[in-house]
Amino acid sequence: MTDTTAARAFVRREMLPPQAPPPSQTGAIRWLRENLFSGPLNTVLTILGLSATAWIVIHLYPWLAHSVWNANSLSECRQIIQATWGEDATGACWAVIRERWPQFLFGFYPSHLYGRALLALVLLFAALAPVLFAGLPRRMLWLSAAYPALGYWLLWGGSFWYPAMLMAGFAVAALAWRALSARGALVAMPAAVAAALVWWFWLAGPVTAGLDAALPLAIEAVRSDKFGGFILAVTIGVAAISLSLPLGIMLALGRKSDMFLVKALSVCFIEFIRGVPLITLLFVASLLLNYFLPPGSNFDIILRVVIMVTIFAAAYIAEVIRGGLAALPRGQYEAADSLGLTYWQAQQLIILPQALKISIPGIVSTFIGLFKDTTLVVFVGLLDPLKGITDAVRATIEWKGIYWEPYIFVGAIFFAFNFGMSRYSMYLERKLKRDHR
Amino acid sequence: MKTSVFLGTLTAAAALAGSVSAATLDEVKARGELNCGVNTGLVGFAAPDANGNWSGFDVAICKAVAAAVLGDPSKVKYVPTTGQTRFTALASGEIDLLARNTTWTFSRDTDLKFTFVGVNYYDGQGFMVRKDLGVSSAKELDGATVCIQTGTTTELNLADYFKSNNLSYTPVAIETNAEGEQQYLAGACDAYTTDASGLAATRAAFADPENHIILPEIISKEPLGPLVRHGDDQWADITRWVLNALVAAEEYGVTSANIEELAKGTQNPEINRLLGTEGDLGAFIGLDKDWAKRAIIGAGGNYGEIFAATIGESTPIGLARGLNAQWTQGGLLYAPPFR
Incomplete structure (x- = not known):
């Protein structure tokens, strides 16, 4: 009755140090979960958005990568592109801007x-x-x-x-x-x-x-x-x-x-x-x-x-x-x-x-x-x-x-x-x- | 009442503008410059280069008229006109002459009150299709989608042709030639239709011209020519005979190379009259004796030379003379006599 502490087996005297949050709640993963995959609808939309972006990049990148700056006509541009990147390659002809x-x-x-x-x-x-x-x-x-x-x-x-x-x-x-x-x-x-x-x-x-x-x-x-x-x-x-x-x-x-x-x-x-x-x-x-x-x-x-x-x-x-x-x-x-x-x-x-x-x-x-x-x-x-x-x-x-x-x-x-x-x-x-x- | 007053004022103003601008020749001379309406850009016919100098088959007409009237082919102010603005620009007096691959039709000549002074290019509407479509005649185009420029005579010709042959088609309306090429190449339409000259130029610019064919059918008559306003016959005469002089010069073998020689006098009285060494034809149209000589030099040569330099077989456009050969060569060019 008088000694209440003795009746208990253990009393914590100091606070536990804070633990690191679980991996799913930190850093990039948390950000992804919160912003991109927070629910079924958002997950679907994210996947659709990513595939659309990928599609655009895949189709646009070769065209931009095959840019020609030095040519005097469109046909010359095409010749250069074909000679450099193969027969079927397409590319941007920025020579017209130049x-x-x-x-x-x-x-x-x-x-x-x-x-x-x-x-x-x-x-x-x-x-x-x-x-x-x-x-x-x-x-x-x-x-x-x-x-x-x-x-x-x-x-x-x-x-x-x-x-x-x-x-x-x-x-x-x-x-x-x-x-x-x-x-x-x-x-x-x-x-x-x-x-x-x-x-x-x-x-x-x-x-x-x-x-x-x-x-x-x-x-x-x-x-x-x-x-x-x-x-x-x-x-x-x-x-x-x-x-x-x-x-x-x-x-x-x-x-x-x-x-x-x-x-x-x-x-x-x-x-x-x-x-x-x-x-x-x-x-x-x-x-x-x-x-x-x-x-x-x-x-x-x-x-x-x-x-x-x-x-x-x-x-x-x-x-x-x-x-x-x-x-x-x-x-x-x-x-x-x-x-x-x-x-x-x-x-x-x-x-x-x-x-x-x-x-x-x-x-x-x-x-x-x-x-x-x-x-x-x-x-x-x-x-x-x-x-x-x-x-x-x-x-x-x-x-x-x-x-x-x-x-x-x-x-x-x-x-x-x-x-x-x-x-x-x-x-x-x-x-x-x-x-x- | 108010409306009628307003309309009356409008009419009066239009009539006033019409009557005052009657003497185009004097106006051009006083201005010292010919305002010539041209295409905003059509390969071979009118295009500015990197320095802004215009050249092309239609532009040569502007230069010839300026040289004949003002004595200097460079005294032209080129006014780029679109398919929509060209007729208003001419009717309102903003330009003195329209040389913009414009088809001579009944209604344009009469209802719109213009005078076509002749034909500088006999064109016709054709079709271009991809080779792998397996079509060899326009009659096989039943059910096809066709890219067609809006607001032009080609739109009406297409409807007429398919109707008279009991064929069906789906039009894909496009605004400009460049857009039409892009749509056609992207597969938005099976066939692309426009004037045969335009098709040839378009095909020549493709990366794979060998995969496209121009069908043999020409479904319309497109006599393209320069035009002026109704009501100033002297000005119409001047432009008409400048064009005739270019055609006649080719017929008589007058070229930019030998014209100085021939202008000293020849055995051929027709050449002498044309170049002003005999008679004084220029006086009848308010010009001097040398007008035709200046026109030929200013335009860069006779009709054949202009054709060869701008759209002929040696250029990438590669048009054959065809209907545009002299009448002696089986074509339709036939300049009336200079007498």
Whole structure:
């Protein structure tokens, strides 16, 4: 009774050391059991998936392993493959990429001017960097602002003063705004727009001519029909992306507006554009417009396509952003009102930063779709990288009959661009931490 | 009411565009460049090389017209057109001339309001099958699956042919020639049908051409030729006679090698009139005396030389002249007299 311990034969005084888990619960085996063979259904699916992968690899590997890079024609490729790997061997003929890659990248852009196009691309990244990454010095934004004119000048060439004077229109508008802003936005805004229009329509022409005569600063001009391949896709894509975002924001705000006319016009525009296939718009741009424009008028085909792609993407962006606006709690709008902010101040400081943050994945999806849609310009006779250039390459006797290699090459480049955009949007989302709001 | 106003405006705009663009010759001269619609890429007929220089059988027509009108065969802006856009591009005035292996048909000539200025290649639709299919005639293709390009005359010819012979078939619609080859090689269809010239080029590009045969039947007439818009007869005349000049030059033995010699004057008055040493035929079509000489040089020679250089038997495409021989050789080429 008194000595309870004595009545027991054994009392453990210390804890047993933990034993290693059984082999079936550790390491790779556990991972396999948990992830791949956790039940009859998953086991079957795993086996099916593995056999499908194996089938693809078995069939694709010899073709990729028998790659030929040095040849001048498809038949030469075939001879090399047969001589090296046997009579029945098949293989990839990457020689077509090796010989024609400039055409896939630059279309018919004059080869001695490739440097200019590359400079435009490098400057594009330099101009985009301060917009995309807030950590960079803000002074670089001046390059971003100047880039539209600079990029245009480098790609198309011609007189420097033409794009410069076009950009000067914005400076004129800014000056008018600054001069009149004391009198209120209602006066300053129309005045700024009017000043820019007057500049573009009446003054820019003579001033350009005058500057050309006084200080000729021109480089070799390149016509739009020389553009093709990725230089065309990137030009259209970048121009349309950068133009469609502001336009889409304006449309989204217009659709949420209380003003009847603004709202009605925005709704009509968005619904009409979203209801029409892009190819239809491109056909209108390239063919139907010619019936209405006075004969001999030279309305650049790339500009027409950029306008059409822009308004097409803007309609989608507007709806994506409207989703972001709708997701904001009503209290945010009321808070802005209670602070006494004007409409534009409220949008700028409270509403849009939150709404855009919510909309990032949707916006980037639209951009990626837009960039891929640039290949549709093949239907209006522009040589896009996917089909236009590929068909042109195939139409030569040397490369007739080649099929997969150009597609794979072009697909890989598109993937690189789009994957980059996707990763950037994920970086932006993480940085803005929209999940921990 | 609003619709009718809108349609009225449309019609007026179209009529305006039509009437103003009447003088194509002046427009081309003022522009200093010929806008020529070509295929986006068809082996032997139109293809850009690695440097973007176009060449081919149809392209030679563009060069000849540019040389005759502007004096320089390189002053051509090639506008690649697809099967869907080619007619709109021509009707809307985006191009002055369409040289894109286009079949001359009644409805295209009349309903679409184009003028075919002649035929530069007499083609016909044929079939290609694998040898191990054991078929030696198109009449044995009952129940076959056939790869066929959509939106072309070949689609309609195929239906007509099988119907008139009481045969059944399953069409496999394809968009482009390259896709058709791939489908055919992958076994998606028993037979591939398109113009015989295209079949020959396709077969030549196969890894195993000996295992495929082109059936002897030609089931349609495909006169391919350049065309212009209705309503400008002077421009139609110019393109028509440039084409005729190329054909006639072969008939009279005028080649790129001897043309300079012959242009100094010959015993043959027909050659003299063609090359402008006698008479002034060019003035009738708004050009100078040397127009035909420039056209022949600019195109790279007479019809026979162009044929041999782009699609003839010495090229990998290896087309025989066949129907496209001179009438004196049993073909259909017959240029009206230059007089």
